[in-house]
Structure formats: structure tokens, C-alpha cells
Amino acid sequence: xxELLSVFVTESHEQLAALEAAxxxxxxxxxxxxxxxAIFRAAHTIKGGAxxxxxxxxxxxxxxxxxxxxxxxxxxxxxxxxxVAVLLACSDHIGLLLGELEAGHATPADLLLADxxxxxxxxxxxxxxxxxxxxxxxVPVDVLESLGGETAEPDCWHISLRFEPHVLRNGMDPLSFxxxxxxxxxIVHMETLADAMPSADAMDAEACYLGFEIRFxxxxxxxxxEGVFDFVRDDCTLHILPPHSRLADYIDLxxxxxxxVMRLGEILVRVGAITQxxxxxxxxxxxxxxxxxVPATTIPLGEILQQQQVVRPExxxxxxxxxxxxxxxxxxxxxxxxxxxxxxxxxxxLVGELVIASSSxxxxxxxxGRSELLEAASLMTRLVESTRDSxxxxxxxxxxxTFSRFNRIVRDVSKELGKDIELVIAGGETExxxxxxxxxxxxxxxxxxxxxxxxxxxxxxxxxxGKPARGRLELNAFHDSGSIVLEVSDDGGGLNRDxxxxxxxxxxxxxxxxxxxxxxIDNLIFEPGFSTADQVSNLSGRGVGMDVVKRNIQxxxxxxxxxxxxxxxxxxxxxxxxxxxxxxxxxxxxxxxxYVIPLDMVVECLELPPxxxxxxxxxxxxxVLPFIRLRExxxxxxxxxxxxxxxxxxxxxxxxxxxxxxxxxxxQTVIKPLGQLFRSLRGIGGSTILGSGEVALILDVPSLxxxxxxxxxxxxxxxxxxxxx
Amino acid sequence: xSQATALTRRDASAADAVEAExxxxxxxxxxxxxxxxxxGILNIKEIIEYHQLTExxxxxxxxxxxxxxxxxxxxxxDLSARFGAKPTAIGRRTCIVIVEMHHRVxxxxxxxxIGILVDSVNEVLEIPADEIEPAPAFGATIRADFIFGxxxxxxxxxxxxxxxxxxxxxxxxxxxxxxxxxxx
Numbered sequence: 010x011x012e013l014l015s016v017f018v019t020e021s022h023e024q025l026a027a028l029e030a031a032x033x034x035x036x037x038x039x040x041x042x043x044x045x046x047a048i049f050r051a052a053h054t055i056k057g058g059a060x061x062x063x064x065x066x067x068x069x070x071x072x073x074x075x076x077x078x079x080x081x082x083x084x085x086x087x088x089x090x091x092x093v094a095v096l097l098a099c100s101d102h103i104g105l106l107l108g109e110l111e112a113g114h115a116t117p118a119d120l121l122l123a124d125x126x127x128x129x130x131x132x133x134x135x136x137x138x139x140x141x142x143x144x145x146x147x148v149p150v151d152v153l154e155s156l157g158g159e160t161a162e163p164d165c166w167h168i169s170l171r172f173e174p175h176v177l178r179n180g181m182d183p184l185s186f187x188x189x190x191x192x193x194x195x196i197v198h199m200e201t202l203a204d205a206m207p208s209a210d211a212m213d214a215e216a217c218y219l220g221f222e223i224r225f226x227x228x229x230x231x232x233x234x235e236g237v238f239d240f241v242r243d244d245c246t247l248h249i250l251p252p253h254s255r256l257a258d259y260i261d262l263x264x265x266x267x268x269x270v271m272r273l274g275e276i277l278v279r280v281g282a283i284t285q286x287x288x289x290x291x292x293x294x295x296x297x298x299x300x301x302x303v304p305a306t307t308i309p310l311g312e313i314l315q316q317q318q319v320v321r322p323e324x325x326x327x328x329x330x331x332x333x334x335x336x337x338x339x340x341x342x343x344x345x346x347x348x349x350x351x352x353x354x355x356x357x358x359l360v361g362e363l364v365i366a367s368s369s370x371x372x373x374x375x376x377x378g379r380s381e382l383l384e385a386a387s388l389m390t391r392l393v394e395s396t397r398d399s400x401x402x403x404x405x406x407x408x409x410x411t412f413s414r415f416n417r418i419v420r421d422v423s424k425e426l427g428k429d430i431e432l433v434i435a436g437g438e439t440e441x442x443x444x445x446x447x448x449x450x451x452x453x454x455x456x457x458x459x460x461x462x463x464x465x466x467x468x469x470x471x472x473x474x475g476k477p478a479r480g481r482l483e484l485n486a487f488h489d490s491g492s493i494v495l496e497v498s499d500d501g502g503g504l505n506r507d508x509x510x511x512x513x514x515x516x517x518x519x520x521x522x523x524x525x526x527x528x529x530i531d532n533l534i535f536e537p538g539f540s541t542a543d544q545v546s547n548l549s550g551r552g553v554g555m556d557v558v559k560r561n562i563q564x565x566x567x568x569x570x571x572x573x574x575x576x577x578x579x580x581x582x583x584x585x586x587x588x589x590x591x592x593x594x595x596x597x598x599x600x601x602x603x604y605v606i607p608l609d610m611v612v613e614c615l616e617l618p619p620x621x622x623x624x625x626x627x628x629x630x631x632x633v634l635p636f637i638r639l640r641e642x643x644x645x646x647x648x649x650x651x652x653x654x655x656x657x658x659x660x661x662x663x664x665x666x667x668x669x670x671x672x673x674x675x676x677q678t679v680i681k682p683l684g685q686l687f688r689s690l691r692g693i694g695g696s697t698i699l700g701s702g703e704v705a706l707i708l709d710v711p712s713l714x715x716x717x718x719x720x721x722x723x724x725x726x727x728x729x730x731x732x733x734x
Numbered sequence: 735x736s737q738a739t740a741l742t743r744r745d746a747s748a749a750d751a752v753e754a755e756x757x758x759x760x761x762x763x764x765x766x767x768x769x770x771x772x773x774g775i776l777n778i779k780e781i782i783e784y785h786q787l788t789e790x791x792x793x794x795x796x797x798x799x800x801x802x803x804x805x806x807x808x809x810x811x812d813l814s815a816r817f818g819a820k821p822t823a824i825g826r827r828t829c830i831v832i833v834e835m836h837h838r839v840x841x842x843x844x845x846x847x848i849g850i851l852v853d854s855v856n857e858v859l860e861i862p863a864d865e866i867e868p869a870p871a872f873g874a875t876i877r878a879d880f881i882f883g884x885x886x887x888x889x890x891x892x893x894x895x896x897x898x899x900x901x902x903x904x905x906x907x908x909x910x911x912x913x914x915x916x917x918x
Contacts, residue, residue, distance in 0.1 A: 362805050601789070602789060602791075643791030643792060644791060644792060645791065681806070681807040683790075683800070683807065683809075684809065684846055684903075685837070685846070685903045685907055686797065686809050686848075686906055686910065687793070687797075687907075687910065688907055688911075689907065689911030690793075690910075693790070696788075696800060696807045698802045698807070702802050703786070704800050704801065704802050704807055706790070
């Protein structure tokens with residue numbers, strides 16, 4: 010039961026996400042039937058699932074929402090921005106209800122219930138005179154007989170039902186279907202037809218001779234009503250006329266049914282589907298053209314057959330379509346398997362151990378020098394590599410799901426601030442490790458909110474400076490040299506550097522009169538306790554933000570940069586490692602310790618040319634390449650060897666050299682975090698275990714390059730060399 | 735395991751009371767700079783022979799390095815340096831005692847194994863609670879808050895260490911950050 014529940018909750022959250030996305034889409038294209046259907050399906054699936062796990066409060070709430078959606082679908086009401094807002098709120102509310110369910114509460118908190126009622130009231134207050142009675146208050150079956158006097162409702166279905174005689178023998182109880190029907194809506198009036206009943210002595214007690222004419226008020230769609238009779242589809246004749254059917258349809262129906270025309274007409278009048286006058290007119294009109302040619306008596310029969318023929322293919326088609334849907338769904342389910350994340354993590358851990366073990370086998374095999382053993386070991390290494398790649402692939406998810414959440418955020422925040430902003434998403438198919446995706450959401454939300462609040466100007470301001478009235482916010486993701494880059498850019502006013510400097514001086518982050526480059530000024534916004542907004546809104550501007558963003562990203566071994574041009578916009582780019590688990594590395598040695606440089610960042614290796622000066626840059630085919638000695642940077646004991654090697658690395662647009670003692674070749678690196686104790690360590694991103702069992706340290710190349718560039722700037726500024734940053 | 739950490743805590747928590755009633759607790763004794771120390775046995779996972787470890791650059795002297803403990807990277811603390819004395823000289827009997835520590839990061843309880851470098855391990859002793867004196871305010875060679883109590887064993891005093899203090903990840907991390915800044 011618990012498993013069922015958790016599956017329901019997970020799936021419903023997915024459905025909600027789909028629902029929300031579709032709603033937002035619908036806002037821009039209100040007439041898109043497919044989107045509307047998608048929304049309806051999502052709501053319906055949630056309701057259905059909630060019914061299965063017997064969660065009454067979700068069923069009743071979702072039911073009302075579904076009713077409104079159905080009316081939208083039928084074109085009874087129009088979709089406006091207000092309605093979308095309410096529906097979005099409803100989808101949030103369903104999310105909250107799911108949370109309650111997950112927490113194991115039998116009934117949601119009173120406050121939540123009150124919220125729900127308020128939302129439903131808003132839904133109904135939207136000028137949609139709909140029957141919003143939730144499922145559980147549907148009229149019980151035993152009051153059906155007394156409902157005859159009730160005034161006809163405007164949107165009543167008409168259902169004609171004739172059970173075959175053998176239905177009881179097949180184990181079906183007609184009454185249970187009527188009871189079930191009553192859960193979908195209200196049976197306004199029902200007439201029982203006992204015309205087929207033979208005289209008492211010819212009657213078989215095990216046969217069913219009854220037929221029903223039902224006036225049925227419901228917001229369910231035809232498929233849902235038909236669905237009620239799924240089990241007896243073969244054992245009954247079913248005609249369903251939608252609300253507001255044309256009179257002719259009723260006449261056709263009367264013709265199609267086996268009973269006497271006049272008797273049926275009377276019944277329909279009694280049921281309230283049509284009036285007596287309408288019936289008379291209709292029957293007359295029907296007979297007039299018939300009198301022209303063929304004898305009148307044969308036409309009804311012909312029409313009956315024709316009618317039956319027309320109805321049948323439709324039913325068959327519907328059934329086929331329905332079967333097709335079920336089939337598609339099953340196939341899709343077969344392609345996707347739900348796996349608990351910790352099982353996956355365990356697998357990845359094991360694969361990591363396997364990689365270490367196999368490199369150790371490889372090392373030992375090469376020591377023996379036996380060729381068969383070497384061959385077998387290299388085959389195993391190759392297989393382990395493929396296993397590693399496939400295992401890691403399991404954890405990769407597309408970043409698009411994270412991005413699409415922002416449609417809603419941008420919509421809500423820009424509405425709140427009265428700005429008109431368009432969100433453009435690119436690179437949603439870029440894949441990223443799931444653990445990274447989970448943690449990057451919050452920093453991204455912060456950047457997006459900031460861009461809307463501070464970045465993009467108000468519409469009036471924009472028009473005044475000659476920009477398009479509609480602001481533009483871009484989310485972009487792409488791969489770049491072993492990292493993934495996420496960009497948030499806006500076309501707003503850009504960073505106000507004067508204001509930043511003034512604020513930084515005020516907060517004594519810098520000294521007044523200090524000379525800073527533009528990039529340095531821009532990066533001041535990441536300092537703790539910094540905010541340039543003149544007014545603190547409830548969205549941002551409390552000065553607790555950018556530094557948290559920066560810290561969160563750093564904890565993912567990533568970094569964030571900002572670039573801005575006044576008047577044209579600001580761009581934040583977040584650079585993250587692709588995976589948190591295993592990478593291809595390049596092993597180098599310095600002193601007694603081995604270091605790993607992520608292979609994606611290595612451009613080339615060369616021997617360090619003999620140095621004539623003490624400068625920390627060299628001539629790389631005419632290019633000035635700043636470099637740093639790992640020995641000096643890490644203060645390693647011992648003498649520099651006579652021959653040193655340079656590994657040229659690249660991160661983003663920056664290139665630099667790292668000088669090491671030896672080059673040891675490629676190495677599959679299983680990243681082991683160094684832990685809290687070493688959290689202050691800059692330049693080292695983690696550790697790994699070599700085939701020999703020794704621990705090697707993984708270099709954090711972007712931060713090293715940063716240090717190299719800073720050092721270069723320092724060495725230019727001052728006369729003496731600084732060996733460490 | 736939370737009980738294990740509670741046991742080494744100075745405050746008289748319920749667990750301590752229970753233990754005190756039970757009477758004796760077991761301690762591992764070891765020598766360091768010719769002095770006898772003891773730690774509660776519940777935190778100890780294993781004792782391994784010293785082998786070459788990987789030094790981490792730019793760290794204070796008491797962070798000796800990291801070792802590979804069956805696939806996990808475990809930091810090794812030089813206790814002697816941590817107590818402010820000279821770094822441990824590696825000898826034939828030098829051992830690494832692996833202890834399991836718990837600390838909280840952002841509200842989550844994180845378990846971390848830490849190795850401590852000792853000159854030699856001696857034995858496992860039972861020290862009755864009434865044989866443990868409170869730490870002296872001064873006079874000991876190490877910081878008073880590192881001492882859980884002074885156990886009396888065969889007429890000698892054994893310094894029972896408060897490992898939560900000695901191996902406080904927070905404190906050591908801060909010192910590491912400071913020394914990093916100084917060098918950097």
C-alpha cells in the first residue's frame with residue numbers, strides 16, 4: 010500500500026508539472042485543443058489515481074477542477090488570464106494536498122481545506138455556472154425515484170440503455186452500473202421500460218427484460234460515461250446523447266430503439282429531454298420527406314438499421330482508439346523503469362570500486378610482463394570503462410525539466426511586478442548529473458528572480474530608452490570543455506557600477522578611491538551583505554542572495570561569473586562539472602604525491618623549456634602562456650627536478666600552464682570527496698585512489714587558473730615574485 | 735552510534751548516567767610522546783599499521799594527510815602536533831587508530847572516519863566510573879578542554895581524551911582555513 014502511495018505521489022507530481030506547463034502554454038495559445046486535452050488528462054489521471062488509493066480529499070478537489078476543464082474543453086466557457094491564475098493556484102493546491110497525503114495525514118489541515126474551498130469558490134465565481142458538487146456529495150441511488158419533479162438542468166445528457174436478456178447470467182447486475190453512473194453526476198430522471206417483459210408464465214427469472222431512459226446531469230465527458238458501461242458493452246444497447254443535442258438526434262434515437270415510437274416519445278417527454286410540442290414537430294418533419302418516395306413504413310426500419318450501422322462503427326472506432334491508448338501507455342512504461350535513487354547511487358559506488366580494482370589489476374599485470382595476462386587485463390579495463398560510462402549515463406538527466414519550472418516563476422514574478430517578460434529557453438536537452446540538477450535549482454531561481462526584479466526595467470522605462478516593451482530573459486545550457494555552462498541573461502539595464510562601488514565603499518568592502526577593473530566591480534555583487542536595490546521588495550534586495558548563490562555553486566565544484574554592459578543587459582554564467590562521480594583524468598606527479606587533472610581540460614603537454622629568467626610565463630608558439638609550478642603553489646618540500654613538464658590546461662576562454670615533475674598518463678578517476686576538514690582548500694577539488702592503493706589529489710583547474718592569473722597580475726604590479734596566490 | 739558520541743560528552747546526559755550506573759567502561763590506551771592516553775572504545779573502528787600516506791598541501795602540521803581505507807579516503811590527524819608538540823616521528827610501532835566521528839553540517843548528521851596517529855597502542859582497559867577524576871584546570875600538557883577525565887590505572891594517571899573536542903571537524907577546519915590564508 011505504501012509503495013502504491015509513493016508511486017501515486019511521484020506520478021501525480023509529474024502530472025502536476027505537466028499540467029502546469031500546459032496551462033502556461035495555454036495562456037499564450039488559448040485555442041490549442043491538444044494542450045487543453047493534455048491538461049484535462051493530467052487532472053483526470055490524478056483524480057483517477059487518488060480514487061485508486063482512496064484519497065477522498067484529492068478526488069473531491071480535483072473533480073471540481075476537472076469539471077471546469079471539461080467545460081473549457083467543450084467550449085462552454087472561455088479561458089482568460091484570471092482563470093489560468095486560479096487553475097495554477099489549484100494545481101499548487103493539489104501539490105499541497107499530495108504533500109499532506111505523503112505525510113500520512115488522513116485529512117488535510119483545516120487551513121488547507123479552507124484554502125481549497127476558497128479556490129473552488131473562485132473557480133465557480135469565474136462566471137461559470139457549473140455544477141461543482143464534489144464527487145462524494147453525488148446523489149445516492151435510492152433517492153432516484155423521487156427526483157422526477159426536479160426542473161430540467163440545462164446540461165443534461167440523455168442515456169438510453171437496453172440490457173440484453175442474458176446480462177444477469179453473465180454475472181452483471183444492471184443496478185450496479187446505474188449506481189456507478191450516479192458517482193459521475195446526478196441522475197435527474199430515470200424511466201424504467203418494462204415493455205419487453207413477457208407474460209408471467211413465459212418469463213425467465215434469470216433474464217433481464219429492462220431498459221432505462223436516463224436524464225443525467227454531469228460534467229463528465231462522453232468517454233467517461235461510456236466507460237461506466239465498459240463491462241456490459243457487449244450485453245447492452247447504449248445510446249448517449251450529449252447535452253444540447255439537436256432535436257433531430259432525439260428523433261433519430263427514438264427511431265433507433267426497438268420500442269414503439271409514440272411510447273418512446275412520451276417517455277422522452279416525461280424524462281424531460283424534449284417537450285411534447287417538439288416531439289410532434291419532429292416526428293412530423295421526419296415523416297414528410299419519407300412520404301415522397303419509398304413507402305413510409307419501411308423507412309423507419311431502414312433508418313433503424315442505418316442508425317445501428319452508424320452507431321456501431323463509432324463505438325468500434327472509440328474502442329480501438331481506447332485500446333490503442335492503453336497499448337501506447339504500456340509500451341511507454343516498458344521503456345521507462347522507476348528506480349530508487351539510492352539503488353542507483355549504490356551501483357555507481359560499486360562501479361567506482363570496480364574501476365579502482367581494475368586499474369590495480371592492470372598495474373599488477375604490467376609488472377608481470379606476461380602478454381596473455383596483459384591482454385586479458387586490458388580487455389577487462391575496456392569493459393569496465395564501458396560499464397562506467399553506462400552507469401554514469403543512468404544518472405544523467407536533461408536540464409530542460411529544471412528550466413521549464415521557470416516558465417511559471419517568470420510568469421508569476423513578472424505579473425507581481427507588473428512587467429512584461431518573455432522567457433526564452435535554449436539547450437534544454439543538455440544532460441547533467443541528477444545530483445547536480447537537484448542542487449542547482451535554488452541558485453538558478455535566485456538569479457532569475459533577480460534578473461526580473463533588478464535586471465529588467467519597467468515597461469515605461471524600457472519604452473523611454475527605445476527598447477522593446479517586452480523584456481527578454483534567456484536561460485541557456487551548453488557543454489564546454491568538460492563542464493556544463495548554465496546562463497541566465499536579461500536585456501535589462503545592466504549593472505550600475507557607480508552604485509555598486511558606492512555601496513561597496515559604504516559597506517567597507519573596498520576602500521574609496523581603490524582602482525578596480527569593471528569585472529572586479531561586477532563581481533562585488535557576490536560579496537556577503539550586498540544589495541543595490543534602492544527599495545527592498547519581497548522578492549529580492551535583502552542582500553542575502555548572491556553570496557549564497559555563489560557558495561551553493563562552489564559547493565558543487567562550480568563557479569559563477571557575471572558580465573554586464575550598461576544599458577544592454579547582464580549575463581550570469583554558471584560553470585559546473587558534468588558529473589560528481591567519475592571522470593577521465595590525466596595523472597601527473599609533483600613531489601611525493603600524484604595529482605589528477607581532468608582530461609577534458611588538458612590541451613597539450615610539453616617539456617618546460619630551460620628558463621633564462623624567473624618569469625612565470627613562457628612562449629607557446631608565439632603565444633604568452635602564464636604558468637605556475639605546483640611545487641611552489643603547494644609549498645612542496647624537496648628539490649625541483651632537472652626536467653620539468655608543462656600541462657597546458659584550459660577552462661572557458663582562459664589558458665594556463667601547470668608545471669609538474671612527471672607526466673604519468675591517463676587515468677580513470679573515481680572522485681572521492683575530501684570532506685569537511687579540507688573545505689578551505691583551494692586548488693584541490695577532491696581525491697581519488699590509484700591502482701597502487703595510494704591516494705591522489707584532483708586539481709581544481711578553474712580555480713588554479715584563477716590563481717595563476719591573479720599571480721600574474723600581482724607580479725606585474727609588484728617587483729618581487731609571489732610564489733603562492 | 736549517537737550513544738557512542740554521547741558517552742564521550744562531558745555533560746551528564748542520560749546515557750552517561752546509565753553508563754555510570756553500569757560502572758565500568760572500556761578504554762583503549764596508547765602512548766604518545768611517552769605519555770599514556772585513553773579513548774572510549776565505542777568510537778574506535780579499527781587499528782591499522784602505519785603506511786605511507788598522501789600529504790595534503792597547505793594544511794597545518796596536525797593534518798598529517800589522507801589514507802585509502804578500503805576505498806574510502808580518510809584524513810589522518812597527528813595527535814602530537816594537534817596538542818601543540820612536535821610532529822610525531824614515525825617509528826616501527828607507529829599506528830593509525832581509526833575512529834568514527836559524527837558532526838553536524840547544515841542540520842544533517844554526517845559520519846566521518848578519522849585516523850589518529852599514535853606512537854604505539856597498549857591495551858584495552860576497563861576503568862570504573864568512580865576511578866575517573868575530573869580534568870585538572872591546569873598542569874596537564876594538553877588543552878584542558880581536550881581532557882574528558884583522568885583515569886587511575888595501577889596507581890598511574892591516564893588522560894582520557896574527549897575525542898569530540900580533540901577531533902572537532904569545525905575547529906580543525908577553521909584552523910586549516912586560517913593556515914591556508916596565511917600561506918596563501
